[in-house]
Amino acid sequence: MFTGIIQAIGHVQSLESRGGDLRLTIDSGNLELDDVALGDSIATNGICLTVIDLTGQGFKADVSRETINLTTLHKLKAGSPVNLEKALTLNTRLGGHLVSGHVDGVGEIVSRSDDARSIRFSVAAPKELAKYIAHKGSICVDGVSLTVNGINGSQFELNLVPHTLQETIMDGYQAGTQVNLEVDLIARYLERLMMGEAAAEMNTAGVTEALLMERGFIKGR
Structure with missing residues (x-):
């Protein structure tokens, strides 16, 4: 971890x-x-x-x-x-968020722009990961714990302060740079948990609208 x-x-x-x-x-x-x-x-x-x-x-x-x-x-x-x-130890300060080092997919930098002394990046994630990325949630990009500052479909926004740019390789990112993405651990496990007993079945479709209705998370139309 x-x-x-x-x-x-x-x-x-x-x-x-x-x-x-x-x-x-x-x-x-x-x-x-x-x-x-x-x-x-x-x-x-x-x-x-x-x-x-x-x-x-x-x-x-x-x-x-x-x-x-x-x-x-x-x-x-x-x-x-x-x-x-x-790897962290039990007396390590948890300054970012819990990261497993198990990459979920590869994203791509769409744009880079100045935002005062910070740099704002727009990143395109694989469509299958979009459901795990939440506004103001955490995401790991090339090993860096970052806050999602905005989201539009499968694209999300990051704002990097000067210290992060100095201490990581991210200052070298330009449009087209590919990056490793790891979504928040809790989101992944929550999806599996919501499937209940269906998780043990082969070739299940994952969390669908029908499953959410069955579990009472959403109401039928």
Whole structure:
């Protein structure tokens, strides 16, 4: 688990093909690794990766096909900057929100504009994630815990203050930049819970209008 508060900006040293998947080597920059052991987790652009080796300058991690297919990791190359956060501990300040490091989908920056000293981004999310994104709710973008400031269909607005721009890789985002998205954990589990016993059935349609009516959440027309 993570908080979405970035601790350092690292850089990709190499991506090595390994039997159809990848081995990733990260230069961790200013991230303190003295308390990191093999098997620990480090969020890299919001992706929970397991440390398999400590190199002195950073760490190595194996990346599965599943992760490659569902994230922006395959777009990284040697030298690419990445947001880094070590897994939280029980005495960590929860400055952001609870983040699992399990990416739900890839979004795309639609626009970027100045807003006083802040930068406002408009982000297009996959349509299937729109139902989990709420105005003034939390969303994790490339590992950064952010507040949704506006929403229009599957597009949402973010307002980044100067500190966030300085401490993350987001100052480099332009229209067309693809980003890893993780929706709020509570929204995902709430959907599953609302399905009740139907969740155990194969090929269920998820939370539908008919199901909400059956459970009494909405009234029939």
